Amino acid sequence: MFLDKDLAKTLSREDNRQLLDILEQLYEISGGINWNSPKQVSKFLYEDAGFDIPQVRRQPLLNKNGSGKTDATTLALLKPKNKKQRNILDLISRHHKTGKRVSTYHNKFEEYIEGNDCLMWGSINQATTATQRSSSSSPK
Helix, strand or coil: CECCHHHHHHHHHHHHHHHHHHHHHHHHHHCCCCCCCHHHHHHHHHHHCCCCCCEECCEECECCCCCECCCHHHHHHCCCCCHHHHHHHHHHHHHHHHHHHHHHHHHHHHHHHHHCCCECCCEEECCCCCCCCCEEECCC
């Protein structure tokens, strides 16, 4: 597969800029916590921002250390009570989506653009999925 060098770099720059903007907003709201630390995110969400810890079958979703969980499934269960909480959840969701795009796609594409003359090689697997769709593996 041929990768358009200019397009890939433009998209990467835009997403990285967007990710930095989102992180700046999150730092401003939270007072500068590390958003990659579940412990700090949990403290911010449930103690500082005032979210209620979600419950499943009347059991609170807690980590082993007793603090509220911060995984994507748990965050999807959070119910904002005001505009500030809605904004926090929106920023966290955008942070996860944009961060995933940057780490999964853009960083890898940059390797192929610089090292392989904009060519990306892979293996097509024709009969390995349960849904009978093609998949690929081993990009080089």
